[in-house]
Amino acid sequence: MASFTISARAEQPANLRPLSILRDLPAVADLIEMCFSSTMDNDGKRYVQDMRRAGNDNSFLKWANRAADSTSLPLTGYIWEENGKIIGNASLVPFRNNKQRVYLIANVAVHPDHRRKGIARILTERAMQHAHEKKINNIWLHVRDDNPAAIDLYTQLGFVERARRTSWQAVTDSYAPILQTDIAITNRHPRDWQTQLNWLSRLYPDLLAWHRNWTFASLRPGFFNWLYLLFIDMNIRQWTAVRKDQMEAALAWIPDGRGEYLFPAISDRSDPVALTALLLQARRDMSPYYPKVAMEFPSTEFDGAILAAGFKSIRTLIWMQATL
Ligand SMILES: CC(C)(COP(=O)(O)OP(=O)(O)OC[C@H]1O[C@@H](n2cnc3c(N)ncnc32)[C@H](O)[C@@H]1OP(=O)(O)O)[C@@H](O)C(=O)NCCC(=O)NCCS
Secondary structure: OOEOOOOOOOOOOOOEEEOOHHHHHHHHHHHHHHHHOOOOOHHHHHHHHHHHHHHOOHHHHHHHHHHOOOOOOOOEEEEEEEOOEEEEEEEEEEEEEOOEEEEEEEEEEEOHHHOOOOHHHHHHHHHHHHHHHOOOOEEEEEEEOOOHHHHHHHHHOOOEEEEEEEEEEEEOOOOOOOOOOOOEEEOOOHHHHHHHHHHHHHHOOHHHOOOOOOOHHHHOOOHHHHHHHHHOOOOOEEEEEEEOOEEEEEEEEEEOOOOEEEEEEEOOOOOHHHHHHHHHHHHHHOOOOOOEEEEEEEOOOOHHHHHHOOOEEEEEEEEEEEEO
16 A cells, blocks of 8 residues: 655645635635536536535534534535635545545645645645544545546655546436347346355445445345345345346445445456346336436446446546555
């Protein structure tokens, strides 16, 4: 693992200060909107609106001020201020998964008139130092693969690429085509569970699971798991693609509180047609309930099969990690 040593700064620049939830949220929302406008999707727009709304809601602010370091909201961070104007930001989002504590650095943004002066570097370094002070030495960030400037910055600070994930989306459609193939779509057979789990663990390794509040054990066959899912109101859907009694691929749809996602399980020797057939099935089956289906998948693997199922690539994110 890459490691990075935090050197205690002799003195903190006067323009750098911690985010104040009570007064900074609307200005930070404006900065984020301006800096990310060219790549912001609907989720991003909603996020900025939420930030503005939160900034104007007094009772939320009082609660948030106390909870800032223990919720998964971007309520901790650092800003850069010049002449009373916020021109730089780096947010820190804490995650806790079992015993693992992780910080995600997000929303690193500097006003276009003030770039290439080292502001983003200082903000990110300060955010890393904050994590170190809180004894959280596992820091992650997500950066688009078409953002070489930011990738360069993070690499210099000791971040290392751990994964690349493409986000895909498709509209659901009860009339999505049915492939003419010898692969059949069936319910998942209990005997295929261990293979499905092995394939899922390769594609979605534990190293990247810190943001999830569930595990793939939720997909386990059997009455007790079914009962448990009923009890926690987790409505999972699963399909399997089978050729001559042999599983080629499986697909699960999991609602997880942050969104609903498809999780394909497939080996590098599986027929890509199996994945296309499964994704088309999901588009058909989910259409009465949801307008869209979405997933994140290791980039380049099976891109053609996913496109063939009518999915659109939204963006590819590089997951980078620094260990302090
Ligand atoms: C990326 C961004 C935050 C950089 O802010 P900044 O204050 O200009 O960055 P810094 O001056 O601290 O640069 C630090 C290093 O990053 C890299 N870098 C920053 N901007 C760069 C650019 N335009 N081209 C190439 N490298 C660049 C360089 O390695 C630079 O070191 P150097 O100046 O010694 O060569 C800023 O351009 C921005 O807000 N972009 C839009 C939002 C965004 O993409 N944020 C990142 C999200 S993950």
